[in-house]
Amino acid sequence: MKDETQLRPSTGDDFAAIFGLLSTVFHEEIEGELRDLEGVVYELDRSLVADDAGLVAGHVQAFSRDLTVPGAVIPAAHVSGVGVLPTHRRRGLLTRMMHRQLHEIADAGREAVAVLWASETSIYPRFGYGPAASRLSLNIMNREVRLPVPPAEPSGRLRMGDPGDLLAEMSGVYERLRPDRVGWSSRDDNWWKWVLGDPKDHRDGATRRYAVVHEGPGGPTGYALWRIKDDWNSHGPSAEVQVREVVAADPETYQALWRFLLGIDLTRSVTMRLAAVDEPLLYMVDEPRRLGAGYVDALWLRVIDVPGALTARRYATDVDVVLEVTDPILTRNSGRWRLTGGPGGATCTPTGDPADVALSVTDLGAVYLGGTAFSTLAAAGRVRQATGNDPTVAFRWNRLPSPTEVF
Ligand SMILES: CC(=O)SCCNC(=O)CCNC(=O)[C@H](O)C(C)(C)COP(=O)(O)OP(=O)(O)OC[C@H]1O[C@@H](n2cnc3c(N)ncnc32)[C@H](O)[C@@H]1OP(=O)(O)O
Structure with missing residues (x-):
């Protein structure tokens, strides 16, 4: 049978169905006081539902909050409440919702990164989220x-x-x-x-x-x-x-x-x-x-805008490196970027120069907060270091990232 499920923004009328769906997929009762609390932070204009002929079959939302990154505080989409009804799983609904959400965040141009806590570690790398902080x-x-x-x-x-x-x-x-x-x-x-x-x-x-x-x-x-x-x-x-x-x-x-x-x-x-x-x-x-x-694992981070994200943070030491990034979803991130900077700030521009490091946008998300090292990902075979110009130390910070709550 053809899947007629449509993605659309949520409305206030969807609340009962959304919290019903989230209760089902997370195996808990989100009712009463707990539901009221979730309602306090809910942002209607940042949520999407998958609507199957009037049935809310999938949901994803984002919160508008700032995130502290090395040397700066930046706006970051805080993604949460991801779920697909058991009757509708594994037919691509999450993929459609994630792609749409990522494009919406990128098009709005306000947030250079998105973050989330993953219920299972195998779900989000395919959407460009890398493990950026552990606990x-x-x-x-x-x-x-x-x-x-x-x-x-x-x-x-x-x-x-x-x-x-x-x-x-x-x-x-x-x-x-x-x-x-x-x-x-x-x-x-x-x-x-x-x-x-x-x-x-x-x-x-x-x-x-x-x-x-x-x-x-x-x-x-x-x-x-x-x-x-x-x-x-x-x-x-x-x-x-x-x-x-x-x-x-x-x-x-x-x-x-x-x-x-x-x-x-x-x-x-x-x-x-x-x-x-x-x-x-x-x-x-x-x-x-x-x-x-x-x-x-704790916070997973997705770089939405490569030059925006790389120039927003500071670096522990001077850095001048060419990164070759691949991003099959937000394709304007793909390409070679020269990052030049240090403790005082950075610039990041497209370049035709050969790459020092080639990596996926997922691995760029993993290294962004300084919690995961380029050198570790290279040793794991995920990042290719083509030259001896290694940005590992520059991307580190004085303390490891330590998110304080599962949102
Ligand atoms: C930020 C947060 O809110 S984290 C919470 C995430 N939600 C949950 O864990 C609640 C319970 N689970 C669910 O609701 C659903 O299973 C979801 C949302 C995780 C996945 O939704 P689906 O619509 O089934 O995903 P979709 O069909 O788009 O799958 C995309 C790919 O991811 C894979 N995938 C999806 N979920 C999982 C999983 N839990 N474990 C491993 N792989 C997964 C699929 O196999 C598929 O791979 P393929 O493209 O190679 O075939």
């Missing part, structure tokens, strides 16, 4: 790790409270640090509502979320968000602290927050799904192995 998941035996002894006279103090009551302090610190934290996304008031949203039926038996703010002599310098899942076994108390976010402006704050989280009474483990790959905690505790660190 550590921590499962800490908190009774078996020690942090350095605290200063005799700490310069700050901790104040615990309801996250909603501490919003101004938390968002203030986040905003102050964001320009330097590669991989962080901007959070306006709606996004803070979403981040702090805490629907009761999504706590999986754990407490509501708590917040603690670290205050120094000049004001707030950091905060942590967490909840606790209670447990008792034959050895006694065995609760788990589930950490959502630790944000700290300086080492003293960072240590104070972790000392607090690791020391909560009646707990025996502390977990965190989204720790940084270079999380300072790894180098502060006396028994790093007891942090139970596991490595996972």
Whole structure:
């Protein structure tokens, strides 16, 4: 039978069907408070549905947020809510939606990159998304790790409270640090509502979320968000602290927050799904192995506009290199580009000169934030280095990218 499914922008009338579809494909109930929260950040004019004679069979959306990249903060399409009904899978609907979305982002000309979190790692490389940032998941035996002894006279103090009551302090610190934290996304008031949203039926038996703010002599310098899942076994108390976010402006704050989280009474483990790959905690505790660190992919990045993206970021060292990029979807990205730049900025122009490095737009996405190295991709046989002019060091940055939330 001929597939008559049409792609079209969503309307407000599609909401129930869209959240029904997303509930089906993600095997969860997106209802009530959770659905309201998703509605708070939903951008109707940036979503698409696949309409099969009135049935919403596919959906993709994007959020307009800024992303911190090495040396700059740039607009980035934050792609999310991707799904195709099980009855309509593997007949090319995702491919059609992805292609249309990529062309729409490129034609609008505002965002040089798009980012997403992938449910499965095999889905997005074909659409030009590369693994640009990774994360550590921590499962800490908190009774078996020690942090350095605290200063005799700490310069700050901790104040615990309801996250909603501490919003101004938390968002203030986040905003102050964001320009330097590669991989962080901007959070306006709606996004803070979403981040702090805490629907009761999504706590999986754990407490509501708590917040603690670290205050120094000049004001707030950091905060942590967490909840606790209670447990008792034959050895006694065995609760788990589930950490959502630790944000700290300086080492003293960072240590104070972790000392607090690791020391909560009646707990025996502390977990965190989204720790940084270079999380300072790894180098502060006396028994790093007891942090139970596991490595996972995090943010996937798609370069929408090669010269736009390459000139938007800064480079750790001077760089003058010819990149030969292939992009079968956004074909104007394909070709040879001379990138000349350094810590102060860069230019990127088409060139007829021979390439130093040949790579797909997927691999350019992977190296863009400095979280994946050209040299690693070359060793993996993905990137071809034709000369000794290797841009690996220039593309790195002071810290590895560390996105803070799965949007
Ligand atoms: C950013 C986010 O929202 S991530 C969330 C993604 N969504 C989910 O995981 C929800 C559950 N899954 C789904 O809804 C669907 O399976 C989707 C959206 C992943 C794929 O939709 P489909 O319409 O079936 O994809 P489509 O038919 O266009 O497939 C394109 C290609 O990708 C491949 N592909 C699609 N999904 C997957 C997958 N999950 N794993 C491996 N390969 C996949 C297909 O085999 C096909 O390959 P081919 O061209 O070599 O034949």
